[in-house]
Amino acid sequence: MGDRQGMVDALERFAALEFRHDQSERALMLYGASRALREQLGVEAMPSERRRVQEDLASLWDALGADGAAAVFSKGRAMTLERAFLFATEAVL
Numbered sequence: 001m002g003d004r005q006g007m008v009d010a011l012e013r014f015a016a017l018e019f020r021h022d023q024s025e026r027a028l029m030l031y032g033a034s035r036a037l038r039e040q041l042g043v044e045a046m047p048s049e050r051r052r053v054q055e056d057l058a059s060l061w062d063a064l065g066a067d068g069a070a071a072v073f074s075k076g077r078a079m080t081l082e083r084a085f086l087f088a089t090e091a092v093l
Contacts, residue, residue, distance in 0.1 A: 007081060008037045012045065012053060014088035019056050025072050026087075028060045032076025033084035 015030035031053060038044065045053065061069045079087065 004037075004041055004081060005043045007085060008034050008041065008043065009045070009049075011037070011084055011088055012049065016052065016056060019060065024060055024063050027056065028064065028069060028072045029076035029079075030084065030088055031057060031060070032073035033079040033081075033087075034076075035073075036077040036079075037081055037084070 011030050011034040015027045015034060018024075018027035018030060034053075044050070063069075064072065076084070
């Protein structure tokens with residue numbers, strides 16, 4: 001589980017990078033994937049990370065509107081860990 005938890009942490013870092021580079025939909029999709037994977041694995045982020053993620057999510061929800069944000073977040077939640085990681089790294093490669 002340790003490796004998977006590390007990969008979920010990495011997904012959240014990729015999401016934060018996308019958010020800071022004004023890639024709102026990509027960020028929200030990655031946050032959706034990381035949230036679903038955290039629930040599946042039963043692991044939580046550190047409190048400081050949870051706060052940052054919540055702040056990012058609030059900003060993204062405002063930027064995309066409730067309906068648009070919910071749709072994008074849901075797409076991310078449906079991703080497997082492997083698919084989410086490929087999605088996160090495709091812009092880097």
